Amino acid sequence: MAEGSTKISMAQALNRALRDAMTEDPTVYAFGEDVGPLGGVFRITDGITADFGEDRCFDTPLAESGIVGMAVGMAMNGMRPVVEMQFDAFAYPAFEQVISHVAKTRNRTRGKVTLPMVIRVPYAGGIGGVEHHCDSSEAYYAHTPGLTVLTPSNPADAYWMLREAIALPDPVVFMEPKKLYWGKDEVDLDTPAPGLGTASVIREGTDATLITYGPSVPTALEAAEAAAQEGRSLQVVDARSLVPFDDATVCEAVRSTGRAVVVAEASGFASVASEITARVTERCFHSLAAPVRRVTGFDIPYPPPKLERHQLPGVDRILDAVDDLQWEDQ
Amino acid sequence: MAEGSTKISMAQALNRALRDAMTEDPTVYAFGEDVGPLGGVFRITDGITADFGEDRCFDTPLAESGIVGMAVGMAMNGMRPVVEMQFDAFAYPAFEQVISHVAKTRNRTRGKVTLPMVIRVPYAGGIGGVEHHCDSSEAYYAHTPGLTVLTPSNPADAYWMLREAIALPDPVVFMEPKKLYWGKDEVDLDTPAPGLGTASVIREGTDATLITYGPSVPTALEAAEAAAQEGRSLQVVDARSLVPFDDATVCEAVRSTGRAVVVAEASGFASVASEITARVTERCFHSLAAPVRRVTGFDIPYPPPKLERHQLPGVDRILDAVDDLQWEDQ
Amino acid sequence: MADDQDLLPSEQPVQLLEPSGRTVENPVLPLPRTDRLLAAYESLVVGRRVNDQAGALVRQGKLAVYPSSHGQEACQTGAALAIADGDWLFPTYRDTAAAIARGVDPVQVLTLLKGDWHSGYDPHEKRVAPQATPLATQLLHAVGVAHAARLRGEGTVVMALCGDGATSEGDFHEALNFAAVFKAPVVFFVQNNEYAISVPLARQTAAPSLAHKGIGYGIKGERVDGNDIAAVLAVLDREVAAARAGGGPRLVEAHTYRMQAHTNADDDTRYRDGEEVDPWYGRDPLLRAEALLKRRRALTKARRARIAERAEEVAAAMRVGADADTDPAPSELFAHVYATPTPQLTEQAALLADELSREGN
């Protein structure tokens, strides 16, 4: 990849990351449904078959358990597969392979068999997709010990986090917020990688902390911007890595403001947002002036396109939650 | 079923509940792997094929997605299937059917197609089972809108909750704590059903509240007993219904003591315990003298039999957490 | 156990009409009667019109998405016409024309395509399951519906559709196996249109044909020219009758071709040449049926006019439906998750209602 800073989309950043990894490491292989000549329905593998050959990036038969199961075997045998699940809900057929093998093989064999593989999952909504194309499925993976679960929110993170994911000796579920695929941003390839497992304070603020990740990050930033107009200073933390979770950064942020709202698109019940709320409260209880609030998707199946805006955490809903943080005694 | 009170095991209670439901309602069908002549590996369907005929209770080919998928079709067509997943981890092949159809069909069809079906899942550990036989998988289901998730902790609840689950017009994931299958207790069949979705305060106490469910209930009761010896009065709430969750009962209990520990066997990260911790804190913040503590399984794959005792929330670990509830200012 | 040769499909796909419309002699399968072919022709014309109209509405931005079955209308029509009123049809996302051929209101199918709701018709009304998106999953539901009917002693047959790509999913395997073991009266009808989005059949299977999958379950497999409505009807009639008579499930593979891109969102020039598509215009199922009916002088001018009129009526209804304001109420989000909303949903519905009232909605 050319050096220096360029303005590219997250989709392009992911494509570059995959190409750079494949160039550096001949054991990296990419496969899945339609990732070959078509370049994937989101074009993340665009041109890779043409440039790296049909062996390195190829279409499989249409079977997600097969894709993940075959990747497990290839990883057992010296390779670093990067597989694509076409959409969030279409990763479910692979669930047994993910939970019972991908997550557990290192542990099962006391480290004798390791599975350096990446399962890419385009996820979440906001693109007017029909049913089964917009699930926020990160909680299923984050709840499963043995999986590393990452989710970038901008092109630069996407590039570096995918590189780190591929380089990791363990399996990663790499959740790509599909509504952010096309947004462009500067990517400075000379900047070093952020370091796996780290959250990032992406906006400073003093009154309250918004903790968020993936598809909700731009909304949280917007909300902070709007709050600033109203004279309230909101800090924004992008968790980025759901597992491992960066307690240190997140808790330091919350302690610095004393108030927090967790913002996530997934349905809230027994979710990653629940976890963040619980752990922040456990760890920062005496720094908190108000209970940690959650702004999440409702506990409903993802809505049809015409109604999806109601499900997505929006600026107003976030600001309402911030207003609820018991400011009266300030 | 004979009237009056009898001492039976949870396995027997479930068997009776199934029989009584099948007797009352000819549309109830039971099927799965080995549930026919063998009566299931835990004997929950013992004798049912013999007594109700091979059509009403039958073995299927060995395929869990098949079992759940066929149940969906039968439920679409006027029946009330009750299917058994042999063990927790062996329900994973059915994950897509559960998440993408069982949970969503009523919503998809605006209530035109309903799926009155029960998926029975023997779950959790404590029985010296080998890998894949001891997963606490309730969070996967509880996170999924559209599913009702129930888990009894004693024979009487098991009887009534399974009856309610079968009678419900919606799909239920019925989580059976397998280590409690054999414990016997009074079941009074004249007592009315507890009412779906209700938690139960199973021990009164004034100093702190233990919120728990399923396999951890007897342990929580033991811990309360031990605490009483040391002069500390612990209230115990059995959540019983994970979805819907009985906020009213749980929050009232917590407010009455001002301190709470959530006890659950599943790995803690992004779990039902996270949810309970988060929502209790959100709702009872100003009644809390200390942060809600969690005692859960570690974030590791379920251990081999020789080490499983370390994973299970035990009396000492619960009491340690209770000790941590910042008593000094009392 | 069945003699294995009986379970294998015929050497070539059954064809009763050449692309020219000339009939092919078949020693066992007679040509369907002319009135049946006329009814099928009408359905083909309507199906084509539905495809064209939906495509136009997508281009006008009035539908969110449309997976066209242009060129596959003989399969769509055959699947719908081969079953009786009490039977069930299990269509996929691509089988809109089949659902309409079965009698589903064309306007109701727009509900999904407009993005109003996930499904727009009452599945019980015409016994048409919701159009399925997660591939092959619906085949198991079809088995369950058939098994329930069989347990009650009803003579119901279930026509379960899927694509060539879907045959690779585990659920396809489990469905065929369950159906065979339980002798469930299901006809599995695979529309092999040679593509699963961009992936050609050769990447999907190395089998001699998809119909050869039947024998591995003890199911008779058959293959048919999927662009020949006469052959599709003749084969499906036979298999439906066999399933109804208690013969257990059947597997039929139709050889056809996806003439257009996967959906409007797809760019098929990235993975196939126009030259590959071109010959299929010469195998058009409509032209073929029309040629036959003309030769038999069954297609009177008046009849043609009536058929064209019906097709236009359907298209007009779709246009009106596409323009109608059918936006769902936000409160519906909470109405159908459970029979009785949970306390959690009641709270969340109130939150949204409050937000909307503050917005002035």
Place this chain on the structure above:
Amino acid sequence: MADDQDLLPSEQPVQLLEPSGRTVENPVLPLPRTDRLLAAYESLVVGRRVNDQAGALVRQGKLAVYPSSHGQEACQTGAALAIADGDWLFPTYRDTAAAIARGVDPVQVLTLLKGDWHSGYDPHEKRVAPQATPLATQLLHAVGVAHAARLRGEGTVVMALCGDGATSEGDFHEALNFAAVFKAPVVFFVQNNEYAISVPLARQTAAPSLAHKGIGYGIKGERVDGNDIAAVLAVLDREVAAARAGGGPRLVEAHTYRMQAHTNADDDTRYRDGEEVDPWYGRDPLLRAEALLKRRRALTKARRARIAERAEEVAAAMRVGADADTDPAPSELFAHVYATPTPQLTEQAALLADELSREGN
């Protein structure tokens, strides 16, 4: 596309030895050479001894669980002996004897059975995957291992085992299909022992045979008498050679019988009669091989003694291993979840360590 008849299995399971030990003439498959049969016989005797010893240790409460392959030793042995050192074996929970025949340390297989850890040997050492519990899932891993080897141009073949019940799982289907499409050098070897716990084969499939599943993937299917070590070896040798030569995957169904209960936890009297089991004693794979070797005077007294001695050594090692204190350290719980423990696991490990130190451990 292959001529479909070539993909079907032979009309009857291949048999080279009658139950009496008399040889059966086979026009294409010669009897394996005597030294090979002698080696196989030794492996059979050891396998039987492993089964008996494990059973005894279970009864003594020294093992948590044991799924016996008593009666299936010809399959166990054949699977291990048919592949070369650089090849891979993918066994199931029932295939302990196969893993040992392949060279895995018998004491290391006890790790799982004692409940010390989920798996006890280094899979890379003998190229034996961990014994798989979730049914059929390992078949996909086998395809991945084979595909990786093929991409690197290695001549590796993968022998992937599963039971009759496992063929019903979606992963079986996906594995065979992937292997066929990618021409992965895998021999799928199904031990059809007529039961999946309590469920008989007739509830598992309505197919003429499990070997008939091959053709649906374009894979040659074959069936063999699974209690005839000569036939098992001859067939597997041929299929391994074919896979190695680039012919893609193969499917072999061995007809055998599960002589004992599913595991020690199972009560097989609830679902089958002793009368059903009895005839199978007459088809014992050991006796059959022994009869042949005796007739050929290949089994000298000295050789028999050496074999018996080896079997006793293995059994003795198992007894010692079962008695040894091999309890894992609690800290291991956190050691293998990730290459680098997460901060969360580090905290949790400290909590447990603190608890244990207070308990005085």
